[in-house]
Amino acid sequence: MSDTVLHRPATLHAALELLADNPDAHAIAGGVSLVAIINAQLLAPTALVSLRGIGELEGIRATPDGGIAIGAMTRHRAVAAEARLRGPLGCVSEAARSIASPPVRNMGTIGGSISLGDPGADLPPALVAVDATIEIANARRTRRLSAREFFVDWYTTALEPGELVTAVRLPASESGTACYEKLVRVAGDICIASVALSVSSSGTARAALGGCGPAPVFSDEADALLSRGLGDAASVQAAGAALGRVAKPMDDVRGSADYRRMLIPRMLARAAARAFAQLERAA
Amino acid sequence: MSIACRLNVNGAIQSVEVDGAETLLTTLRERLALLGAKRGCDQGVCGACTVLMDGMPVRACLSLAANCADSPLTTIEALNRDALGRDLQHAFVELGAVQCGFCTSGMLLTAYALLRDNPSAELDDVREALSGNLCRCSGYRKIIDAVLHVARPRGS
Numbered sequence: 001m002s003d004t005v006l007h008r009p010a011t012l013h014a015a016l017e018l019l020a021d022n023p024d025a026h027a028i029a030g031g032v033s034l035v036a037i038i039n040a041q042l043l044a045p046t047a048l049v050s051l052r053g054i055g056e057l058e059g060i061r062a063t064p065d066g067g068i069a070i071g072a073m074t075r076h077r078a079v080a081a082e083a084r085l086r087g088p089l090g091c092v093s094e095a096a097r098s099i100a101s102p103p104v105r106n107m108g109t110i111g112g113s114i115s116l117g118d119p120g121a122d123l124p125p126a127l128v129a130v131d132a133t134i135e136i137a138n139a140r141r142t143r144r145l146s147a148r149e150f151f152v153d154w155y156t157t158a159l160e161p162g163e164l165v166t167a168v169r170l171p172a173s174e175s176g177t178a179c180y181e182k183l184v185r186v187a188g189d190i191c192i193a194s195v196a197l198s199v200s201s202s203g204t205a206r207a208a209l210g211g212c213g214p215a216p217v218f219s220d221e222a223d224a225l226l227s228r229g230l231g232d233a234a235s236v237q238a239a240g241a242a243l244g245r246v247a248k249p250m251d252d253v254r255g256s257a258d259y260r261r262m263l264i265p266r267m268l269a270r271a272a273a274r275a276f277a278q279l280e281r282a283a
Numbered sequence: 284m285s286i287a288c289r290l291n292v293n294g295a296i297q298s299v300e301v302d303g304a305e306t307l308l309t310t311l312r313e314r315l316a317l318l319g320a321k322r323g324c325d326q327g328v329c330g331a332c333t334v335l336m337d338g339m340p341v342r343a344c345l346s347l348a349a350n351c352a353d354s355p356l357t358t359i360e361a362l363n364r365d366a367l368g369r370d371l372q373h374a375f376v377e378l379g380a381v382q383c384g385f386c387t388s389g390m391l392l393t394a395y396a397l398l399r400d401n402p403s404a405e406l407d408d409v410r411e412a413l414s415g416n417l418c419r420c421s422g423y424r425k426i427i428d429a430v431l432h433v434a435r436p437r438g439s
Contacts, residue, residue: 004304006286006349028350031347032345035327036325036327039345040326047303048303101416102340102411103340
């Protein structure tokens with residue numbers, strides 16, 4: 001029998017104080033990844049700080065600037081079903097719908113998922129594509145980082161000891177469209193590779209890849225090419241090549257690095273064709 | 284450190300002392316002698332440990348017992364308390380949806396939550412709902428048939 005202290009603070013402030021006072025403590029959100037890691041005996045925490053039941057971390061709300069704030073403890077199930085995540089933000093809910101299985105989506109949270117920094121996870125590329133901002137707090141201060149800055153390396157984010165993700169903010173959305181394409185071996189698996197694409201009706205496009213490097217892969221050059229028009233096959237092809245140049249895929253059980261390099265332009269073209277068709281239908 | 288907590292399992296309050304990192308699956312099986320939830324992968328992948336928390340299917344192997352104190356829990360042991368649960372159990376028996384039985388409790392609880400929320404679930408709904416429950420006998424066809432057998436045709 002292990003000997004782990006479980007703290008159950010009622011407020012965010014109390015949770016942050018506990019993390020500040022107990023440097024060895026791990027915060028636990030939905031538990032989907034952390035408890036699996038404990039069960040695999042890769043971690044034997046002396047203390048856990050549960051974020052369950054902290055009301056200020058729950059729920060999805062509109063912000064005064066017209067954007068949307070998703071509390072860190074919001075379940076994937078709620079993000080997947082959120083009607084306000086439409087248009088250029090639609091890839092966020094589509095990515096949430098593609099996570100694992102329904103029971104896991106009933107447990108897992110957006111804050112917990114992104115804090116793990118899993119390179120094959122679904123939400124990180126979607127959040128990069130919509131230019132999300134990650135709200136972070138410790139016991140003394142809060143700060144904000146763009147999703148591009150937040151994901152740093154394999155299972156490594158910009159979070160420092162004692163810090164928690166408190167919310168994910170999505171920018172005010174004009175009309176437009178988005179999509180999330182995910183290639184998997186079997187339903188519910190981590191992706192071999194994925195593409196999130198977000199396009200405003202004015203034509204500005206942003207893409208990000210999952211499973212193709214230590215963190216979501218993005219490229220200003222690719223985004224500029226995509227913004228020329230998703231119906232322009234040569235530009236889409238060139239954007240795929242640009243993303244391929246900055247991707248750092250690895251060989252793993254799901255596929256080789258070479259296979260992933262081959263997938264990148266094809267999956268981007270598929271996402272662009274789908275987004276283009278969605279824009280045409282809306283016009 | 285052991286934590287005293289009161290779990291609401293199948294409508295009864297159970298007082299237990301658990302370690303902070305103890306999973307709900309361990310508590311159910313080893314402290315409460317409720318053996319219907321199975322320990323398969325211990326990674327949340329196989330679905331054999333599925334229970335209902337606040338009415339929704341979750342993985343008991345990934346839930347901390349002390350974190351479940353505020354939520355009503357339903358295990359397979361209480362599924363026969365209403366008509367939908369009994370109908371599903373009978374359909375599984377009648378249509379041969381049980382082989383070794385290890386996945387069955389997770390399949391039934393997941394199917395129960397689906398049909399409670401969507402009584403007219405169709406093939407794709409059933410496949411999606413059960414996508415996180417593995418049957419190593421690979422008896423999926425009859426499991427899906429049994430769930431569809433209980434689902435009401437749309438519009439009826």
